[in-house]
Amino acid sequence: MADELFNPLDPEVIRDPYPIYRALRESDPVHWHEQLGAWILTRHADCTQVLKNPDIFAADFRKVGIPTPGPLLSLQTLDPPDQTPLRHFAVDALRRQDLRALEQEAAARAESLLDGLADRDTIDFVTDFATPFTLGTISHLVGMPPPEADEEWRRHNDRLHRSMDAGLDPDSEEAGLAARQHFSDYVARWLARRPETGISGYVAANREGLDYADEVLFNSLRAFWHAGFEVPARFLGNALMTLQQYPEVVNELSGAHVDTAVEELVRFSGPVHVVSRAATEDVTIAGRTVHRGDMVVVVLAAANRDPERFTDPETLDLTRDPNPHLGFGRGTHSCLGNVVARIEARVALRALLTRYPRLAVLGSERFLNATLHGHSRIEVRLSGAPALAH
Numbered sequence: 001m002a003d004e005l006f007n008p009l010d011p012e013v014i015r016d017p018y019p020i021y022r023a024l025r026e027s028d029p030v031h032w033h034e035q036l037g038a039w040i041l042t043r044h045a046d047c048t049q050v051l052k053n054p055d056i057f058a059a060d061f062r063k064v065g066i067p068t069p070g071p072l073l074s075l076q077t078l079d080p081p082d083q084t085p086l087r088h089f090a091v092d093a094l095r096r097q098d099l100r101a102l103e104q105e106a107a108a109r110a111e112s113l114l115d116g117l118a119d120r121d122t123i124d125f126v127t128d129f130a131t132p133f134t135l136g137t138i139s140h141l142v143g144m145p146p147p148e149a150d151e152e153w154r155r156h157n158d159r160l161h162r163s164m165d166a167g168l169d170p171d172s173e174e175a176g177l178a179a180r181q182h183f184s185d186y187v188a189r190w191l192a193r194r195p196e197t198g199i200s201g202y203v204a205a206n207r208e209g210l211d212y213a214d215e216v217l218f219n220s221l222r223a224f225w226h227a228g229f230e231v232p233a234r235f236l237g238n239a240l241m242t243l244q245q246y247p248e249v250v251n252e253l254s255g256a257h258v259d260t261a262v263e264e265l266v267r268f269s270g271p272v273h274v275v276s277r278a279a280t281e282d283v284t285i286a287g288r289t290v291h292r293g294d295m296v297v298v299v300l301a302a303a304n305r306d307p308e309r310f311t312d313p314e315t316l317d318l319t320r321d322p323n324p325h326l327g328f329g330r331g332t333h334s335c336l337g338n339v340v341a342r343i344e345a346r347v348a349l350r351a352l353l354t355r356y357p358r359l360a361v362l363g364s365e366r367f368l369n370a371t372l373h374g375h376s377r378i379e380v381r382l383s384g385a386p387a388l389a390h
């Protein structure tokens with residue numbers, strides 16, 4: 001039976017889910033969704049409680065008897081203590097990289113992409129700028145060239161995306177697993193060549209000390225690489241679409257407020273809307289009993305507009321500080337690449353808006369995904385229009 005309050009796959013809901021998130025938060029913040037067979041959590045305090053307690057709310061569904069297919073086994077689907085050495089290894093690998101040089105390299109990439117677009121009347125921000133920018137940056141950081149972006153790549157990438165909603169759309173699961181396997185195989189072949197630079201160089205040189213199956217290591221590096229371009233590319237599109245609704249705040253991006261501006265854009269229009277966990281014991285959340293084995297869907301995007309946590313949550317305030325948003329998650333599975341995401345965001349938005357303060361969004365198409373919100377196309381005229389207006 002369809003849920004009366006919330007159908008996450010409805011294109012209208014995907015276009016603007018915030019009114020429904022608000023209704024859920026106000027009327028039924030721990031909502032049992034019959035069709036999903038899961039609890040939907042929309043309050044900041046409840047979402048934080050779940051994310052900070054991996055013993056009770058597990059990312060490793062095997063603890064409640066749900067098998068994890070091979071291509072999904074990674075640091076994302078293990079919990080402490082099993083996850084801990086791998087997560088520490090990944091944090092160390094990232095710490096060993098020269099992030100200052102990465103920022104300079106990303107800034108040069110942004111400028112060079114914009115140079116290449118300079119004589120175009122209109123561009124598709126997603127495919128002409130955001131995706132090549134984030135893909136180039138993550139490839140440099142990982143030290144692994146991206147697979148050729150041919151038809152096969154696109155097919156696998158589309159299938160992987162669709163399967164992010166597998167909880168709602170079970171038919172998408174199998175093809176999504178095959179796509180993940182395809183990208184993990186690519187990572188495995190790359191590591192076999194013993195790369196010497198970037199994160200893959202660190203992994204190749206230090207993996208002996210790690211006590212994990214090869215597939216867990218390959219899948220984890222694949223997850224890092226894939227999240228490292230797809231998610232920030234969606235974020236940049238969302239940020240642009242948000243900013244064009246608030247042209248008066250754009251100046252704050254180029255000034256001293258760029259860091260708080262990026263945080264606020266992640267809070268206000270962050271791309272990752274939901275993450276899921278499984279309850280490993282009976283537990284009460286806000287007076288509702290969640291039973292062992294129940295799935296819990298944490299709606300980060302709803303928590304990020306909870307008036308109990310944020311003053312004027314529906315207002316975009318690029319100077320907001322502190323900003324305890326959950327856009328990068330929280331706890332042991334929080335975003336490993338948040339530092340990289342922040343670098344990419346400030347570099348890309350600054351480069352774009354410094355050069356084209358008067359760019360105009362002419363039209364856009366939604367990326368129809370309930371988990372990862374963004375756009376598949378954003379048509380932009382780079383100059384000659386009033387600042388960021390329609």
Ligand code: HEM
Binds near residue numbers: 087270328
């Ligand atoms: C604006 C951009 C980004 C946003 C909003 C974002 C958001 C998130 C969120 C919400 C999670 C938590 C998932 C959960 O709790 O289950 C996550 C995890 C993760 N992110 Fe990001 N992310 C971004 C960019 C990146 C980048 C650039 C990288 C890599 C360089 C990356 C790598 C990862 C990885 C590997 C995980 C899994 C961590 C784990 O399970 O231990 N992300 N991200």
